[in-house]
Amino acid sequence: MIIDIIIDGLIKGSVYALLAIGFSLVLGVARIINIAHTALYMTAAYFIYIGTKLMGLPAPVAMLAAIMLTVVLGLLIYNFFIRPIQEHEAAVLIATIAVAMMIQEVFLMTFGGHYLGVSPLIDGYATFLGVKVTYQHLLALGLALVVLLATRLFLQKTRLGLAIRSTAQDREVANLMGMNVTRVAMGTMAVSVGMAAITGAIVVPLVTVEPTMWMHPLIMMLAIVVLGGLGSIEGSFVGAFILGFAESLVVFLVPMGSFLKDSVALSIMILVLLIRPEGLFGVSFEEER
């Protein structure tokens, strides 16, 4: 059973980490609480469905096109809905909720509430110490880890990455040092949405594509960023694996209560807020106010 928990927790954790890190990036740099983040992840999933099932494109081509289109859509959303009100955090929060609902309604009107699916890139499963894992899950795990590593290298080794990190650390000082904070924010938005879209591409063969598929990951993602510390990339990484393993533990140890997976994540989030409000790797924004 321990092997089951380890494998399952790793897969869940890495997918959550991708979503949470993308969300944290834009929160840390531009102070944008982008509730539409998982709606964009859903958008990529729908685009892949359109590309593969309706247009008959090869899966890798459809995935690449979907990621690019989603990034363009994300930047349009940033320009028209977020940038004009960027200084008002509460307004941004409400605006992005509205955007997410709009996206949901668009897909509901276009495709109805049907449950759609995309074929896996690789069929079959492998067995590790008696535990069956599909190749698609292994691929998802591998891809998620590669994207996480690439993001880390991007943040550490590139000029934009450096700008993002420095803006995330202290936006005011970065601005005073002559950095174009708005442009950095836009770059960060592109990277963040790109990560959401990549997660959509990785996950789409594993899940059901439907217009409310963004809600569960949103709850998990918010719980993870609170647990890890708002805006902290390391925190999101660690938080994602903690909650991924927590989910697996619930299913394996409390089978009658496996529906409690989400509640456990939310309970951990509430506990963290009560005991350590800044999260595990707390990033405090207090000094800027």
Added chain:
Amino acid sequence: MMQFLGKVGAVLLGLALVLAVCLPVGAVEPIKIGVLGPMSFTQGEGHWNGASMAADEINKAGGIKVGAQARPIELVKVDTNEFLSVPDATNAIEMAISRYNVDFLVGGFRTEAVMVMQDIAMDAKKIFIGCGAAHPELCTKVTKDYDRYKYWFRLTPINSKFLGKVDFILLGTVGAIMKKTLGIEKIKVAIVAEKAAWADPIVGIAQKLLPAKMGMEVVGVWRPSPVAKDCTAELAAIQRAGAHIVFTTFSSSVGLTFAKQMGELKVPAVAVGINVESQKSGFWEATGGNGNYAVTINTYARVEITPKTIPFYDKYVKLYKEAPNYTAGTYDALYILKEAVEKAGSVNSDKVLPFLEKTDYIDTAGRVVFDKSHDVTWGPEYVTSIGTQWQDGKIQCIWPYHWEKVFYKGTVPFKMPPWVVEYYKKKK
């Protein structure tokens, strides 16, 4: 001048003739039927498609004869949005009754929403034929307070008590086949039910009934969320428990996820029970074919339940490019209404009611006779419902298979997933 006036006169006469042909004298008032359902979702589409098909056929045949007059049917599409918001259903039915002045109502899906809609329809004295919700309480209200709830009838599906009965018959049937063909001494069952109120009684009964009456062992109960997007952990645990059968109770999207992942992982067990998602044509594509061999209770398949079933099924598939789901029972609801209205010679609810209560009608799902609670009678010679299994891309009827002398032409034997057979052969 006279010549000119003559020409004008001829033109006017011609116009009058054209108008006389085109416009019926004293236009006939249509019979308005409100079709209630979550129209953005499969269930609502089923409601609307079934009703549209029947309305087209009836109208083409001249409409419904009310006394000496033949009146066409006019359907009113009422989006109840029950999936996303139960309160929306209240507004939808209010609008159907007060703004569109419907004469009759058909449809409804979620019990919680139908309960509220039922009250509004009853207060407005509108006959409402339910084609979607299964909770018995919807009909027991008729016996408890006849004067208020007499306008309610349930046509499809059979109520959850009988759904449960068929559920256990299917489980017993598959268990017996597995025992015989694979030489298993005692069948081990994993109970997997979504965490929803309607599934709780089934879980409770299964836990008691399986060991006490059916000689099976329960190896565990798993209750995933109705919208869970990943069941691999549950499946790993089920496999570890050594289950031969997974007894499913799903009405939501989790049924799709579960079936898909069970097929992907080639879990050496058979999934039997209720899986609403596997009743739909889209199930095959959505699971990428991994839902093969899933067994569920169903209402329709291309099988001769009555002489009307296959023609209805084929026409439905031709028109809507998918198999009818159980909410498409609105098709039969309209024909049953037609019969009662024609006998009553009126669209007045109180006049139609006694004739509706005396319904004895062969529809696409069986012989419809309403009982005292205005529920559809279940059992041999009446509506039985069916058990279906996905067999290589097709929904096949596998039950009743000479059960209580009931066998519908076109029914095929249950097929064991080949990897299950292989697994148990190797084990020997």
